[in-house]
Amino acid sequence: MKSGFVSIVGRPNVGKSTLLNTLIGHKIAIVSEKPQTTRTRIQGIHTCEQGQIIFIDTPGIHKPKHRLGEYMVQVSTRTMNEVDIIYYMTDVTRPFGGGEQFILNKLKDAGVPVFLLVNKIDLVTDQEVEDFIRPFIGYMGFSKVIPISAALDINLDRLVQETFAMLPDGPLYYPEGDFTDQPVSFIAAELIREKALILTRDEVPHSLAVEIVEFKQQGQDKVYLRAIIYTERDSQKGIIIGKNGQMLKTIGEQSRQEIERMLDCHVYLDLWVKVKKNWRDSETNLNQLGYRL
Numbered sequence: 001m002k003s004g005f006v007s008i009v010g011r012p013n014v015g016k017s018t019l020l021n022t023l024i025g026h027k028i029a030i031v032s033e034k035p036q037t038t039r040t041r042i043q044g045i046h047t048c049e050q051g052q053i054i055f056i057d058t059p060g061i062h063k064p065k066h067r068l069g070e071y072m073v074q075v076s077t078r079t080m081n082e083v084d085i086i087y088y089m090t091d092v093t094r095p096f097g098g099g100e101q102f103i104l105n106k107l108k109d110a111g112v113p114v115f116l117l118v119n120k121i122d123l124v125t126d127q128e129v130e131d132f133i134r135p136f137i138g139y140m141g142f143s144k145v146i147p148i149s150a151a152l153d154i155n156l157d158r159l160v161q162e163t164f165a166m167l168p169d170g171p172l173y174y175p176e177g178d179f180t181d182q183p184v185s186f187i188a189a190e191l192i193r194e195k196a197l198i199l200t201r202d203e204v205p206h207s208l209a210v211e212i213v214e215f216k217q218q219g220q221d222k223v224y225l226r227a228i229i230y231t232e233r234d235s236q237k238g239i240i241i242g243k244n245g246q247m248l249k250t251i252g253e254q255s256r257q258e259i260e261r262m263l264d265c266h267v268y269l270d271l272w273v274k275v276k277k278n279w280r281d282s283e284t285n286l287n288q289l290g291y292r293l
Contacts, residue, residue, distance in 0.1 A: 002051035003170035004084035006163060009076050009107075011099050012036045012060025014091040015119040019150035020044045020057040023160070027262075028180045028187060029057045030194035034205050036060055037197060039068070040291060041075050043181045045174050050164045052172045056083065061103050068280040071291050080110055084167055088142075089117045092124050096135040104139050113143035113166050117159070122149040185212040186290070187262060192227055192255040192271070196240060199251055204239050207232040209279060209289050214270075223263060226270040230289075232277055240273045248273060 008016045012035035020029045024044035030037060042057040058079050059072035080086055088107055090100070107114050116136055121129050129147050137145065144162050148155040174181065189210040197205045214226035229251075231237045241248045248271060256269040279285035286292065 001169065001172070002164050002167040003053070003173060004167040005054045005056060005082065006085045006087060007056045007058060007079045007083040008087045008089055009058050009080065009103065010060060010089035011091075011094075011103070012062050014060070014089050014094070015150045016057050016060070016089050017042075019087075019089065019117070019119070019148075019156075020055050022150055022153055023055055023156060024179050026179045027258075028182060030190045030197075032194060032197040032205075034197055034202075036062065036069075036072065036206060037194075039072055041079055045178050045180060046160065047172065047174070047176050047178075051167065051170070052174065053160070053163055053167070054173060061099075066280040067283065067286060068291060071286060077106060080106065083112060085112055085143075085163060086110055086114045087117050088114055089119055090132075090136070092118050092120050092129055092132045092147075095132075100136070101139065104136070108140050114140075115144040115146060115159075115162070116142040118145070118147040119150050121147045122152050122154060184263065185215050188212055188215070188225060188255075188259050189227060191258050191262070192229065192251065192269075195251045195254045195258075196229060199247065199254075200239055204231070204236050207236055207280065208240075209276075211289055218268075220265075222266045222268065224268050224270070225259065227272070229271065229273045230276040230279060231273065232275070232279060234275055237273050237275050 010016055017029035017031050017038050021027050023046055028044055029042045038057055038059045044055045046053045056079055058076040061073055061076050064070045064073055133145060146155055146159050189212045193208055193210045196208050209230040211228045213228055216224040218224050229240055252269050252271045256267050260267045276285055
């Protein structure tokens with residue numbers, strides 16, 4: 001059997017989490033149109049007759065403005081040194097620039113095969129895809145160049161086959177049937193954060209964090225879940241709560257529905273909002289919220 005670890009890296013908002021979810025067939029990484037949605041490494045497990053691939057979704061590599069941003073970039077770059085293959089994912093609608101050069105300079109010394117994945121090919125012509133690829137392959141050599149659409153599952157079967165071809169022989173690292181190593185509480189917190197990201201204004205999302213403070217099974221078909229949404233300012237807290245509490249109610253309803261689908265049981269979601277000033281620049285707060293290397 002073949003087995004190994006594959007890191008998915010790239011700039012923010014190029015579709016890395018969508019790719020992970022599509023490859024695994026389960027939603028384990030949240031998705032939004034806002035950049036820097038993914039904040040830590042998330043592992044998805046693909047097992048088949050050929051073996052097992054552990055895909056690692058990573059935060060988008062960007063210029064950090066606070067300690068949380070520094071943590072996110074460190075997670076992405078450190079992961080490059082811990083895997084058998086790297087997927088460098090790009091967005092065909094965003095031209096080659098300084099951000100790409102910064103990442104490529106790190107990948108040149110990776111010491112493992114690097115695949116160039118050109119995402120969102122469903123939005124452009126074949127000629128535009130060829131033109132987009134040219135500066136990338138002029139900058140460094142890639143083991144494979146594979147145009148894909150993560151959202152529409154285009155060329156992903158080929159991607160999996162090309163990956164298995166380059167992986168070493170090895171054991172199953174996780175039991176057959178597992179699709180992630182993330183605890184349910186982590187995914188639940190991320191789903192709540194996703195709904196808040198989607199529903200609130202641009203100035204709020206990056207300052208949000210979610211902590212699950214109680215997760216209790218109540219009988220065979222019901223879970224009690226108490227969670228806190230943290231913001232950095234009182235004004236942001238007001239936006240999350242909304243007029244007469246309507247925004248918080250909507251976030252809670254949409255989150256609960258998706259958590260119920262994940263757990264396949266009834267969920268009572270007790271959702272609170274608190275201010276934790278400048279938590280993104282506090283090592284203590286970052287550790288409390290699970291952002292630790």
